[in-house]
Amino acid sequence: MTDDTGPDAPTPDAPPLDATWRLDTRAVRAGRRWSGASLAPVLYPSTTYEVADVEDHRRQAGGRSTHYYSRFGSPTVGEFEEAVAVLEGAEAGLATASGMAAISAVVLGLCSAGDHVVAQRQLFSITSTLFAAHLPRFGIDVTFVDGTDASAFAEALRPGRTQVVFVETPANPALTLTDIEAVAAIPGPFTVVDSTFATPAVQRPLDLGADLVLHAATKGLAGHNDALLGVVAGSRDLIDAVWGWHVVQGGQASPFDAWNGLRGLRTLGPRLRQQSATAQALAEHLEDHPGIAAISYPGLDSHPQRELAKRQMSTGGTVIAIDVAGGMEAAKRFCGACRVGRIALSLGGPETLLTHPATVAGHLHPSERAEMGVTDGLVRISVGLEHVADLVADLDQALEVAAGAAGA
Numbered sequence: 555m556t557d558d559t560g561p562d563a564p565t566p567d568a569p570p571l572d573a574t575w576r577l578d579t580r581a582v583r584a585g586r587r588w589s590g591a592s593l594a595p596v597l598y599p600s601t602t603y604e605v606a607d608v609e610d611h612r613r614q615a616g617g618r619s620t621h622y623y624s625r626f627g628s629p630t631v632g633e634f635e636e637a638v639a640v641l642e643g644a645e646a647g648l649a650t651a652s653g654m655a656a657i658s659a660v661v662l663g664l665c666s667a668g669d670h671v672v673a674q675r676q677l678f679s680i681t682s683t684l685f686a687a688h689l690p691r692f693g694i695d696v697t698f699v700d701g702t703d704a705s706a707f708a709e710a711l712r713p714g715r716t717q718v719v720f721v722e723t724p725a726n727p728a729l730t731l732t733d734i735e736a737v738a739a740i741p742g743p744f745t746v747v748d749s750t751f752a753t754p755a756v757q758r759p760l761d762l763g764a765d766l767v768l769h770a771a772t773k774g775l776a777g778h779n780d781a782l783l784g785v786v787a788g789s790r791d792l793i794d795a796v797w798g799w800h801v802v803q804g805g806q807a808s809p810f811d812a813w814n815g816l817r818g819l820r821t822l823g824p825r826l827r828q829q830s831a832t833a834q835a836l837a838e839h840l841e842d843h844p845g846i847a848a849i850s851y852p853g854l855d856s857h858p859q860r861e862l863a864k865r866q867m868s869t870g871g872t873v874i875a876i877d878v879a880g881g882m883e884a885a886k887r888f889c890g891a892c893r894v895g896r897i898a899l900s901l902g903g904p905e906t907l908l909t910h911p912a913t914v915a916g917h918l919h920p921s922e923r924a925e926m927g928v929t930d931g932l933v934r935i936s937v938g939l940e941h942v943a944d945l946v947a948d949l950d951q952a953l954e955v956a957a958g959a960a961g962a
Contacts, residue, residue, distance in 0.1 A: 577641060577755060578823035585637030585816050588620070588629040595816040598629040599809050618797060625806050634812040635785065637819050638775065641754040642767055644787035648797055649812055653750060653770025654680055655805030656784030660746055660766060661685075661718060663799035664792075667693030670715040672743070674701030674732060675925045676725035679915045681748070682926070685720070698925075701725060702859065704736035711742060721764075722748040723757075723866075727911045727934040728927030729850040729875050731859040734866055738763030744792070750774070751901070755826035757867045766792060771815055774872065774902030777825055781814035783807055825904075825939065830869035832945065833937040837874050839946055845888075845953035847931060848877040873901055874935045882930035884956040885910055889933060891955035894940055894948035901936030906945060909934045 571580055589596045603621040605611060614622040620632040635647035650656040661684075665671060673685050675698045685696045695715075699706035707719050719740060723732040729751075738745040738759075746766045747759035753774040759767040769775050771783035784807070786796060800806075830853070837851035849856075852863035853870020863870065878885040889897050895906040899914070911928045923929075937945070 571640060580640050581637070581819050581822045584640040585633035585819065587633050587636060589633070595630065595633060595813055597809060597813045600624070600628070618794075624809070625801060625804065628809050628812075630809040630816070631807045631812040634783075634807070634815045634819075637816060638754075638769075638771070638785045639787045641819070641822070642787040643754075643758060643760050644767070644793075645790040646793040647785055647787040648793050648800060649771070649807035649815075650784035650786070650800065651805045651807055651811075652782055653748075653768070653772060653784040654684070655803075656768045656770070656786045657681055657684065657748070659796050659800040659803055659805060660768060660786055661689065661694070661720070662692070662803070663796035664744060665689075665694050665717045668715065669693075669717045670695045670697065670712045671718045671720060672697050672699060672707050672710045672716055673720040674699060674707075674722060674725065676701045676728065676730045676927055677720075677722050678726045678748070679911075679926065681720075681722065682922075701732040702730050704733040707737050708740045711740065713742065716743045719743045719745050720748070721745065721759075722750075724751040724852060724871060724873070725927070726751065727875055727909070727932065729852060729857075729871075729873060730927060731852060731862050731866075733862055734759050734762040734764055738765070751871055751873055752867060753822060753826060753902075755822050756830070756869055756871055760788065762866060765789070766796075772902075773900060774826065775822065776811075776815040776818035777822065777902055777904070778814065778818055779900060779903035779905070781811040781818065783811045783815050785815075826869070826872065828939060829872040829937050832940075832942045833872050833874055833935075834870055835942050836935070836937060836945060836949065837870070840874070840876060840949065843950075843953060845879050845957045846876050847879045850875040872937050874937065876933050876935065877929050878931040878933055878953070878956055880931065880956060882910075882912060885912075885931045885933050888952045888956040891952035892948055893951075894944050895935065895952075901934070903936070904939045906938035906940055907936040909936075 601624045618627045620627045620629045631649050635649045639647035697710040721732045744765040747764045750770045766788040768786040771785045834853045851874045878888050889908045895908045898907045
């Protein structure tokens, strides 16, 4: 959320949200602060705004404003920030140019040289690279622990030095889970949760005690593969502290992407329910398939952390991880044989997308991939909005192709 101190800023007239409204209703109504009578969000593409006098520049230069200069904030981006904050139950939000920009802003906004971060090993590969290769260059030490063991985070703490404990759950790409409530109960550091795979429609980390929740909003939040966005939400004081680095870092969200993100949020609840229901059906169908060596989906009773999933997630989510029997070549044949599912990076959009993590993370040593749960045969399936029967038929025929070629 932002402070609008410009004398010529339009007066916001959006009605307040009813505290009793559920997520679907709030998603439709939130983020309309500057939209007036327009039912659709209004796009403010301007990078700068006229002020009443030169003294107004001095008054606004030190803080967040939507009607000053867009590196400090903009009306459309501000509406997206407010909407996400509402859905997460947060006081404030901050949008960024990508999910990685959000992670960088949080860590560099809260940590200084000599500080320490505890992070789980099961992370998005680029997040892992930031922590392992780049934070040490700034004098920030990082300790990696097994995210499935909540006690490991506490054991890795360095009193007086550990500023951030970083959690990603469900973790990319193998869908291991971290107990948010247990980690958030550790006294001292700030608990930051990357909840990209879940979105607030599936889990709300702040309700479980986390200090900050962040998303690659490009994924499920925006939901249409047409917006490059990140966002972080939490208390106003913490968001303001992160903004202090963010405004210098320069990773601001584009108003155009925020506009598309607002459009996506309006259908978040129905989209996630449909995609989660389809993912559950697909996972149950594939669980005993002879062409699959293993499957990971938090909605299955066979998931080793099923009880934790029940406690902190409302559904199993929209992503399935399968290990195709036959290893890397079989996995590649499987992906290539799919006709409904498409080979592409990203997740959370209307199309079912297939990613082969061992290829994407080919720059990593096999031991590093193993720590992340990436096997040669692993395929991540981001379930879209296609009919479940068409997806079942498509995955079945692709698995037949992979098995047939393996036995040839």
